[in-house]
Amino acid sequence: MKQSYGRLPLYMLQPKALINFAAQTIDFASQTLGYRDPSATSNLTRSDSDREKDEQSGLDIYSLNEVSEHDSYNDCWIILYDKVFDVTQFLLEHPGGEDVIMEHAGRDATISFRTVGHSVPALQALDEYLVGILPDCERVYTGSGPCQWNTL
Numbered sequence: 001m002k003q004s005y006g007r008l009p010l011y012m013l014q015p016k017a018l019i020n021f022a023a024q025t026i027d028f029a030s031q032t033l034g035y036r037d038p039s040a041t042s043n044l045t046r047s048d049s050d051r052e053k054d055e056q057s058g059l060d061i062y063s064l065n066e067v068s069e070h071d072s073y074n075d076c077w078i079i080l081y082d083k084v085f086d087v088t089q090f091l092l093e094h095p096g097g098e099d100v101i102m103e104h105a106g107r108d109a110t111i112s113f114r115t116v117g118h119s120v121p122a123l124q125a126l127d128e129y130l131v132g133i134l135p136d137c138e139r140v141y142t143g144s145g146p147c148q149w150n151t152l
């Protein structure tokens, strides 16, 4: 719970209160300034066993709506070729910078990804961040639904 420390000078706070104060400050910074703890993991739960799985690939199914909730520096998912990637840990490592990926946070990034002309090693690196796939009816590149890339 959020606690107010009034006008007390920091040196007068008990150690526990000091830790709480520091935690609140970091929390505030992460929300307002985009600061993120590099060791923090995203909300991703790889072993989300209740989740519906895609029969063919065995991947967890995430809807466009669900993916859209992962649109921050602390929790960044993108969609490439109908597959869902958690790139939170990759943002700072991306050779092209984090901003270009953040522009697509929570959304489909296929066209931009393709336009850059990523190398084969870049394509291979994708596997590491794969967490799921869109439901068939929302797939554009691989689905059997009405929405296909060649009919757009």
Ligand code: HEM
Binding pocket: 078, 085, 087, 090, 094, 095, 096, 097, 100, 101, 104, 109, 112, 113, 116, 117, 118, 119, 120, 121, 122, 123, 125, 126, 129
């Ligand atoms: C998980 C997803 C991604 C991976 C694994 C990835 C990987 C890489 C790698 C390895 C490179 C170095 C050049 C190469 O080997 O091709 C690179 C460069 C780059 N990437 Fe990505 N990338 C990803 C997503 C994106 C997205 C969504 C964009 C959106 C525009 C993007 C834009 C760029 C740009 C602009 C460069 C710099 C190209 C250059 O300077 O020549 N990347 N990326």
